[in-house]
Amino acid sequence: MMALIVAIVHWVAHTHLSSYLRDIRWVWPLCETIHFIGLAMVVGGVASGYLKEARETGAL
């Protein structure tokens, strides 16, 4: 199983996308920034969905 994981990771690390992410300086920080904005939107969306439900059911 471990050998399979290592093989997959090795393959991923040598794809064009992987090289692109490593070689161009601004791509990785940009991806990380977008990832964080996405994280915030998911947390906010889920939290407000739960809050709305709690309000409707009288829990809040």
Place this chain on the structure above:
Amino acid sequence: MFSVLLWIQNLPVFVSIAESSSIWAYPTVLTLHTVGLGWLVGLNTVVNLRLLGVGKRVPFATFERLFPMMWWGFWLNLATGVILFCLDANHKGHQWIFWAKIGSIILAMFLLQSERNYMFRGGECPAVDPVPSKARRYAWASLGLWWIATATGRLMAYVG
């Protein structure tokens, strides 16, 4: 300035957090900072998107309850942010991008409170669709400032 930052960074409490290999030290502080970001920025984004016309079936009154929760996120991030700053004060204190982040957060929090007052407290905003253009301007400005704060926060690891 230099010596003060160095003195803060070398306080035993911050040295022990920085050098600890425990998962309850630096990783926990950083995780809580990310949770706070998700809470504060996420909830604020939801309110702003509603002002911009997303999810029109949800009444405006639902969103007032989110504002105190955003403040919880803010206090959590302030507490963890101060610790993270102190762990590397001498470096972060000299990064222009760190001060850009702090500036955008201050402006965003000021806007958050103004937006709340405008929407729910002053009686100025009718709280029905279509949303007044002033409310949409608040929403765009707030979204923009949080995007800048998030981006500059991430870029601190790479720039300056």
